Amino acid sequence: MQVNRYMLGKGSSWATPYYVAIEGQxxxxxxxxxxIHGNEIASIRAAEKLVKLLNEQKLRFSHGKLIIVPxxxxxxxxxxxxGKPDLNRTFPRQKKQAATxxxxxxxxxxxxxxxxxxxxxxxxxxxxxxxDARVLGxxxxxxxxxxxxxxxxxxxxxxxxxxxxxxxxFNMRLHELPGSSRTAAARILGARAVxxxxxxxxxxxxxxxxxxxxxxxxxxEAGIVKANKVYLSGKVKTVTx
Numbered sequence: 001m002q003v004n005r006y007m008l009g010k011g012s013s014w015a016t017p018y019y020v021a022i023e024g025q026x027x028x029x030x031x032x033x034x035x036i037h038g039n040e041i042a043s044i045r046a047a048e049k050l051v052k053l054l055n056e057q058k059l060r061f062s063h064g065k066l067i068i069v070p071x072x073x074x075x076x077x078x079x080x081x082x083g084k085p086d087l088n089r090t091f092p093r094q095k096k097q098a099a100t101x102x103x104x105x106x107x108x109x110x111x112x113x114x115x116x117x118x119x120x121x122x123x124x125x126x127x128x129x130x131x132d133a134r135v136l137g138x139x140x141x142x143x144x145x146x147x148x149x150x151x152x153x154x155x156x157x158x159x160x161x162x163x164x165x166x167x168x169x170f171n172m173r174l175h176e177l178p179g180s181s182r183t184a185a186a187r188i189l190g191a192r193a194v195x196x197x198x199x200x201x202x203x204x205x206x207x208x209x210x211x212x213x214x215x216x217x218x219x220x221e222a223g224i225v226k227a228n229k230v231y232l233s234g235k236v237k238t239v240t241x
Contacts, residue, residue, distance in 0.1 A: 001054075001060055003054045006020065008107065017069075018069040018070075018110070019068045021065065021066045022064075022065050028064045029117055031069075031119050032047060033119075033121050035072045035077055036073055037124075038075070038080060039080045039081055043123055044070060045211075046211030046212045047068055051070055054066070067114055067116065069107065088179070104181070108181075111191075119189075119194070120194055124198050125199065129199075136197045138168060140152050140196055142173075144176065151192070151218070151221045168202065196215075
């Protein structure tokens with residue numbers, strides 16, 4: 001399997017590395033981004049670990065393409081802040097509309113180039129959704145009507161089966177967020193797009209584990225990583241915002 005490192009915005013003050021892993025001539029394409037918000041550390045560490053596994057040939061796949069951008073917003077990450085302006089409000093809102101920041105424009109251009117069928121945007125949020133339906137911690141978010149919704153429900157069931165403490169279970173949110181990376185990928189490119197939100201109040205090691213497992217589940221569903229498909233019974237709480 002071939003893994004190549006490139007630079008997004010090479011030569012600019014906001015340049016950041018990304019990685020493309022390819023196996024075979026054909027197959028599905030998935031894209032994983034993290035660090036759009038610079039203070040969401042567990043999502044960044046998970047993306048970095050996935051790159052490490054790829055480079056060590058410990059995460060392998062038989063066919064397809066995987067693009068990972070571990071730290072989108074390097075400046076915000078260095079300062080450990082969300083970012084000003086909020087980069088996740090600056091992506092194109094409709095076709096033929098430009099992003100309003102050079103970094104979001106470059107990331108979306110990269111997404112357009114590869115046109116991934118699957119798009120995962122890794123984040124973190126306050127609270128635990130099992131305890132308070134108004135918060136986003138421990139949720140997977142997609143746009144209403146997106147074809148990824150049935151897959152997301154299956155993955156939540158698998159995750160929750162493995163999490164012993166019910167307060168830490170994941171739930172689904174259906175929410176359009178114009179200007180966000182995920183909504184741009186879904187609306188404009190037709191991707192199966194999901195935002196992953198782990199809860200800040202949990203230990204960092206645990207959050208990293210959840211992020212990595214969720215990505216691996218999606219890669220399996222995409223057909224990039226092979227595994228036995230297990231469809232679990234049970235209900236998944238869904239809230240449309």
